[in-house]
Amino acid sequence: MIKTMNEQKAVKRAIDTVRILSAEAVERASSGHPGLPMGCADYAFTLWHKFLRHNPKEPNWFGRDRFILSAGHGSMLLYSLLHLFEYDVSMDDLKNFRQFGYKTAGHPEYGLTPGVEVTTGPLGTGFATGVGMAIAARQLAARMGEEDLFFRRIFLLSSDGCMMEGITHEAASLAGHNKLDNLICFYDDNHITIEGSTELAFSDDVGLRFEAYGWNVIKIDGHDSDEIEGALTTATAHRGSPTLIIGRTEIGRGSPGKAGDASAHGAPLGAEELAATKKALGFDPDESFVVDEEVRKLCSRRVRELQKTAAQLDKKLNDFLTRNPEKKQLLDRLQSKDVPEDILENLLESVPAEPKATRASGGAVMQKASALVPALTGGAADLAPSTKTIIDSEAGFSPENYAGRNLHFGVREFAMGACANGIALFGTGIPYVATFAVFSDFMKPALRLAAIQKAHVIFIYTHDSIFVGEDGPTHQPIEHMAMLRGLPGMTVIRPAESHEVAHAWAAALTLEGPVALFLTRQTVENIPERYLANIDLARGAYVLSDEPDFEAILIATGSEVMETFEAAKILISEGRKVRVVSMPSWELFEAQSEDYRESVLPSDCRRRVVVEAGTPFGWERYAGDEGLIIGIDHFGESGPYEILAEEYGFTAGAIAGRVRQYMDMG
DSSP states (O other): OOOOHHHHHHHHHHHHHHHHHHHHHHHHHTOSOOHHHHHHHHHHHHIIIIIOOOOTTSTTOTTOOEEEESSGGGHHHHHHHHHHTTOSOOHHHHHTTTOTTSSOOSSOOTTTSTTOOSOOOSTTHHHHHHHHHHHHHHHHHHHHTOHHHHOOOEEEEEOHHHHHSHHHHHHHHHHHHTTOTTEEEEEEEOOEETTEEGGGTOOOOHHHHHHHHTOEEEEEETTOHHHHHHHHHHHHHOOSSOEEEEEEOOTTTTOTTTTTSGGGTSSOOOHHHHHHHHHHTTOOTTOOSOOOHHHHHHHHHHHHHHHHHHHHHHHHHHHHHHHOHHHHHHHHHHHHTOOOTTHHHHHHTTOOSSOEEHHHHHHHHHHHHHHHOTTEEEEESSOHHHHTOOOTTSOBOBTTBTTOSEEEOOSOHHHHHHHHHHHHHHTSOEEEEEEEGGGGGGGHHHHHHHHHHTOOOEEEEESOSGGGOTTOGGGSOSSHHHHHHTSTTOEEEOOOSHHHHHHHHHHHHHSSSOEEEEOOSSEEOOOOGGGGGGOOGGGSOEEEEOOTTOSEEEEEOTTHHHHHHHHHHHHHHTTOOEEEEEOOOHHHHHTSOHHHHHHHSOTTOOOEEEEOSSOOTTTHHHHOTTOEEEOOOSOOOSSOHHHHHHHHTOSHHHHHHHHHHHHHTO
16 A cells, blocks of 8 residues: 555656646547546556556566556557656657657557557457457466466456447456456446447446356445555455456546546547646646656656566576476477478378368368467367367366367357457467358457457368358358458468368468468368479469460369369360469468569460359459459358359359350450
């Protein structure tokens, strides 16, 4: 607790400084959200000053706790704290809040601002990403076998909006089920949203809801320093479940005219009201962006204490690793996310000899990958038997065994995706998550955030086309690959058969950023042995087979590659000359040199045919103005996949017929 009256006074001044800096930055930007920072300043400063284990001089210090502002619109709260605690966030950055070229973006952005752990914008996603981090932290401690050294706490700050969003329900349920007692969330219960009082649309008893999820729930006055410290003391000592601290707060706290009002939520206070607020809190209305020396000294003392604590913990960790070289080797591999240089050669050894669905060959290859890459961990949205994504040699992650590398997410696709991002950003895992391709719709915000943050997550999407068959159009993806190809920074790979699957996994493990693998439900033939040496998936597209002086190029992906290959044989038997190109990844192909791309798709060959059982959208870039695209521009129907292939023209014979007609047109 606070020891002296002088320190108590300095802490109060520091809290009010957070309020004023936040309001000033929003005012200068003429844009932003002053209400949450002003309302949450008491809790947030107390957390950072008394409980959060971090090292401002080394923002990525391995031993740190994580703080995630899930309510990212209140970003000035975080930026003010980072500045006061001597992170590399200058007063100039605060003065230029939301301006181009500065570290103080409108919402916190991972990789831009030191001390920002997660990109938070869409409400609730920060909460769910934090659950993923808590999973990763618990898993790491269990695998290292020394909880005291590896216990990391994840602190979340969430808003009414976070509590309304469905992803928070999903993630909170998962966290409670897994008893993630290293997870502590503060709920800023200010009863205000943009439209007005939460009574307009939200009457949940959040405490009861979280108790039902299995959380420890504490209710406090969010402006009472003793209650805040007491709640955090209890929460950090609590074991057996995550903790939700519900803090009743006043939005815009300190503003004489706007405190408690929706007008403080998403707009500047206004020059007159800002001056009145400064006066009410004992600040000079004529001064801006000022931090008193007593506040600087208070925060500097805490920074020195944190540095000393970090040095002590580092020594304990180094002593432990010296005594346990096998643990040091494991930790090194987890932190570096080590993948053997000969990963492709090893994965190719696990390729099934007989034809398989690529989901099945993917499962076989993944077993080998998991043995070679200890950082690999993940699971499915209750679909692992179908997606083939269980690591057979590993246990399931659970409160009884946090070391398990198989994660059971339940039917919670959105939370699963966000959790995977959190696992990746925690820094000691390469997560994979799996579901049917059509359900990637549930995950779109998480996919986008993975791409924005360059998070190394492997998204596995099986049942990748209309050839899902009998489940019908609701389960048959049409536009989903196009959606993911449209995400900047996302690498989409749709392998043709088992050997390409091994190549795809090798790429997914070694590429930077997120990767989406699209895999089939139905069996596909393997590429004949004489053509295996041609496979060059890492380049995105390659020539599978070729005829001298070819007149047309046939481009295909996934399960359509071998049907197109067989169609080419029919055409060749008729005296036509064609080249067959397998193009599993647009993104990898576009990353190649112009010379290589020209060698695969020479510009002087304008007769091009694209074959993919999905929307034709986007394929114009490769088919060209004179090309033919054989795709699906409508939803499918329920029926056996063989019948659908016949009906929609994806058999070798049908493809050959379309190409023949196209070539005969001149």
